[in-house]
Amino acid sequence: MLLLLSPAKSLDTAPLAAPRPATLPDFIPESATLAQHMRRLGPQDLAQIMGISDELAVLNVTRFQSWSPEFTDTNSKQAVLAFNGDVYEGLNAATLDAAGLAWAQDHLRILSGLYGVLRPLDRMQPYRLEMGTRLKGTKVEADIGTNLYGYWGDKVTLKLNEALAAQKAAQPVVVNCASEEYFKVVKPKLLAARLVTPVFEDWKGGKFKIISFYAKRARGLMARYAVDHRVSDVEQLKRFDSEGYAFDAAASDDAIWRFRRRVE
Structure with a gap:
């Protein structure tokens, strides 16, 4: 089983209090090419295509300028410990022990605009490049394409298939806990697994x-x-009951699993 997550916009770049195992991303050359071309875009360009403030645009121009194909303790951090949004508050990876992180490394994957797909312990340098970023009309369109879905093509899906094959499961399954924006980089027809998408609803x-x-x-x-x-x-996973959610069999089917809760 592989469980897919989206990345987060906010990052925790503070150094780790204690060393943790780390691996390198699978698509460093592709990421380097993306970063190289994104360096050609100035703050105004990024502000426009990403819909971000001038301050954030300047920050991310600086990030692309400093991005390096060499990953070190000082310029990078394990992805699952660097992302800091709502998803990652729920995951709370900082409290996982070594065995938990090792299991996550084999069973969780994070989809990424810049890195394609990351294992939890893959080093990543700070960035912001959402998968849905529209590059049409920019000075990098001729080299990257109109969007990142085209840039990544089948590579992400094939890499997921490699991870599934390594598990040697009789019935491979991908659990899609990523957003629609990010999951669009995966090609379901090429995916060598059953696909299950949990949906979480509140009353x-x-x-x-x-x-x-x-x-x-x-x-x-x-x-x-x-x-x-x-x-x-x-x-x-149908037994998932964190923070009051419960599987609703009547509202689910084989592909869409609905987890619901009522909070008074």
């Missing part, structure tokens, strides 16, 4: 609905549940 206004903040956190909570329980059979 509000007289009906169950997806509330973005809670749904993002729940994706991280499910990833943590999978790590803590060493989930080997996807059916075990």
Whole structure:
């Protein structure tokens, strides 16, 4: 089983209090090419295509300028410990022990605009490059393409297939806890696995609905549940009950699993 997550916009770049194991990303040459071309874009360009403030645009221009194909203790950090958004608050990877991180390394993957796909312990240098970034009309379009989906092509899916094959499971499964924006880089028809997508809904206004903040956190909570329980059979995820969520069989099918809660 592989469980997919999206990255986070916010990052924790503070040095680790104690050393942790680290690996290198699989697509360093592709990331280097992306970073090289993104260096050609100035703050105004980034502000426009990313929809970010001038201050954030300047920060990310600086990040692309300083990006290096050499990953060190000072310029990089393990992905699962660097991302710091709602998903990663739910996952809370900093509290995992060595065995938990090792299990996560084999069973979790993080989709990324700059890195394609990351294992939890893969080093990453700070960046912001969302998978849905539109490059059409920019000075890098001719080299990268109109978007990152085209740039990454089948590579991410094939890399996921490699990880699934290494697990040697009788029935490979991918659990999609990534956002729609990021999962679009995966080619379901090429994926050598059954696909299951959990959906997290809260009761509000007289009906169950997806509330973005809670749904993002729940994706991280499910990833943590999978790590803590060493989930080997996807059916075990139906027992997920963190923070009041429960599997609703009547509202689910083989591909879409709905987890719902009512908070009074």
